[in-house]
Amino acid sequence: MDKNDLVERLQAEMGYSATEASRIVDALMESLTESLSSGDKITLPGIGTMAVVDRPSRRERHPQPGQEQEFLTRRKVKFSPGKRLKDALMSLDFITRDLE
Numbered sequence: 001m002d003k004n005d006l007v008e009r010l011q012a013e014m015g016y017s018a019t020e021a022s023r024i025v026d027a028l029m030e031s032l033t034e035s036l037s038s039g040d041k042i043t044l045p046g047i048g049t050m051a052v053v054d055r056p057s058r059r060e061r062h063p064q065p066g067q068e069q070e071f072l073t074r075r076k077v078k079f080s081p082g083k084r085l086k087d088a089l090m091s092l093d094f095i096t097r098d099l100e
Helices: 001-015 016-038 081-091 095-100
Strands: 042-044 047-057 058-059 068-071 074-083
Touching: 016 042, 016 047, 016 068, 074 095
Parallel strands: none
Antiparallel strands: 042 047, 047 074, 058 068
16 A cells, blocks of 8 residues: 555545645654654554564675675664454465464
């Protein structure tokens, strides 16, 4: 699903015009970005939790030249799925078929 799919879904289910639905999606994305940028944790019940975590600096060997390279500390977003999302994913046939 991309932004256009989400806009179309808002139009169909909520009766918004394309412009209104697009503005709602843009506002939601902006709010999520601002919250995560300021270090806040976002919890969407049933869907999951997003939080900013620091990834420590590390040294790794570059495969082609064989030299070590240092990767600096950086921040990333960690997503932890909620129960409803986990249950929905586990109910998919292609997952449960391989577990039997």
